[in-house]
Amino acid sequence: MDSTDNKSRRTAQDPEGLKDLNFYKFVLESLPTAVVTVNADRKITGFNPWAEKITGYSAEEAIGRYCGDILQGGMCKTRCPLKTVLNGHKPLSLVETTISDKWGKTIPVRMNTAGLFDDDDRLIGGVESFQDISRIKTLEREKGHLISMLAHDMRSSLSIIAGFALRLLKVWPRINDEKRCKYLDIIIKNANKLEDLVNDFLEFSRLQTGKLKLEMGPTSVDRELMELFDAYQLKAKESGISLEFENEENLSIIQADAKRLRRVFTNLLDNALKFSNPGGKITLSTLETDGDIIVKIEDQGIGIDRRDLPYIFDSFFRGVGVDKKKGFGLGLAGVKAIVEGHGGRISVESEPGKGSMFSVILPKGMEFEE
Ligand code: ADP
8 A cells, every 4th residue: 555654653763654554555455445535526545455456456556546436436426425424424334335446346335434534634635445245236136036936935835725726626426536635745845835934933933033942952963863764765766866874873962952953964964965976975974082072964966055055054045056956055054053053063164166064063961871
């Protein structure tokens, strides 16, 4: 940055305040936030590496030009934030606006603006710092979209249930048992689907309001897993996927909410199946250390894009390229909350095209004799 030594501390040992200056320079250059300084004429005097990254302009290209020419902000013409602070007003913080990059692409940003003063408190320019919030905005849009799809799916199951029940009532004496069973089967399937959707949504709202209550009791993790393993054999076979269980026998009995833990493993197994291709393998394995029980669910499926990894445990987040698979991005958020509610951790390792491995680490805490 080529800017402001106005507030650097000068001492007898460091009369130029160079130590301070180097420190600020280092901070500004390493910050993952764009920082642009201007003089009193709003010409750019400093442009840090993150500002270069977001705008596409190099510091060399930007310095000396009018701030509005480089940032072409959404508020430039109407309510220029810098003009406001340079006219002696208070700093502006967390203003959401847009800028345009070098190629004309509009980027949503969150911006802070403040005046810069010299030692005599005279205004000599301003500073703008901003962060690219495109990803947050996209997630907000996707969340809205998924919520409306969830409501739409609930309504469509309800209409099917109501429609078939009414039809059954009207035609009951005129149809045979086979037909009646067929209608009832459709009603039951849709009622189950609706129940799953409502459960997902209820769990999500409990998480949001911090009302997830665990009912703890002595729990055998390997017994729960064994039952699930048996239940998932057929499902896996139908999808052309082999399912294996590498169990360390007789894991310690731990204090846990067995029903919720089943939900964790069901969710992870459902995902492993959903994101696997026929011919793939899913391996369920357990391991016991001094302090923890570790359950791993590994698949050879589509894997997770590196850029998605930090977000997959967020509510309503769905990875790139999964649009065709069913889901609302609520499963893993619930899984994480339940595992953390047990004082545990969940982590994921994944390679696109090769597969993913989820590890659930549950602290043994107080053990029980069976
Ligand atoms: P949903 O499965 O309904 O999309 P989740 O919260 O369970 O929601 O998962 C969030 C996202 O994480 C998924 O949309 C997908 O992108 C990614 N994901 C989860 N599990 C796997 C897996 N085993 N393989 C690949 N991607 C996965």
